[in-house]
Amino acid sequence: MVQEILHSSHLTGSLQPASLRPLPKRRGISRGINLEKVWQANGKMPLPIAFDNVERTMQPIGNNAKYFTTLVGNQVRFTVPPCYPSWTEVPEEQRARLHSIIEGDWSPDEYRAVCAAVDRLAADRYHDYKLKAHNHLKAHEPSRPYGEMSAKD
Template structure:
């Protein structure tokens, strides 16, 4: 069987017509194509804030899985994941999650309590497992956020192809410890 496929001239024009793909990659943009930065605003969890402004902290349920993994359940499970990401973006950059001070981790739980009602879980005999699962969620979000933070603030020197450490140290953002 033979199939004839015609390439549209519009496709060739959208790629610059040179047949070399989507555009020139820029190492200072973390390998992303030039011109596609900031196409979306950061999430602000507006629907969650609207709910908590009218009803207070919302209930969240957790399922303890076989390997001590905690899964958020219910109508607000998606809000949970989004809010964890929002909370983590406010944590300064440390070498690893293990180096984040315990006081800061406790403050994150307090912050989460402003949006989600954790009180019933804190009073349950499973709180130790649930808290460990919440810490796992926070750690995963932190480790996911770190590369994005580096891409935003760490620049590769085009002459050497490596990070310009001196420039990074001089222009260090305030929330890096």
């Protein structure tokens, strides 16, 4: 009777060790596929983006705000190496590449404010990127007792 229960089809999956269970499907990193589709639909012309200047938050707003955030995140992830402790340590020439994605007729004051908003957004994305990489490495690093050195240390 017990063996019948253990071998029944509805319990077999739950009795497997964790190492044999299939991993749940999770979201992958954003590659900007929807942004690409919207850009293609717009005739490969730059998408209009507005920033909240009324409340002085300078956050992207409007229909294309989520695409802009995705674009900044992808630019940070694919062009800036994660070796810097924080976004403030990233060299200015690498940060300036992000400012080049902003086109438009901005006054100098508006342009500085928009660049500062992009820097804040990029700093958040850089922090998230580094945190995810750190958590991934910690989860997949072989555990060893405290104080034990490996051959590469």
